[in-house]
Amino acid sequence: GTAVPAVIAPEAVALHRRRPHGSPRNVWPGTVREITAVGSRLRVLVTSANGPDLVAEITTEAAAELRLADGAEVFTSVKATE
Structure with a gap:
């Protein structure tokens, strides 16, 4: 019942503008x-208000494609194998 921190490599975190499927x-x-x-x-x-705070590492091209900026609403995903 005790909360503990988890470490996830930034390159394992994916960003999406819409909830991902699959x-x-x-x-x-x-x-x-x-x-x-x-x-x-x-x-x-x-x-995140109801999930973990995460750091994602992405390319500048991906950031441009996702139109990322401070305050943008996104979804983060991490595969179970990570």
């Missing part, structure tokens, strides 16, 4: 709170 079993809605450049990739902090 194989991802762990899906949470959230809000983009911060986007930080790390080399040629972006780290995106997503906070």
Whole structure:
């Protein structure tokens, strides 16, 4: 009954503008709170009211395609094998 932290690699977290269908079993809605450049990739902090806060690492192309910005509503997903 005790809450514990979990560590998930940022590259294992996928971002979606609509709830994904298919194989991802762990899906949470959230809000983009911060986007930080790390080399040629972006780290995106997503906070959630009813799920975990997660950091996703994505390409700049993916961020542009998803039209990400602070405050954007997204879904995060992590495959069960991660």
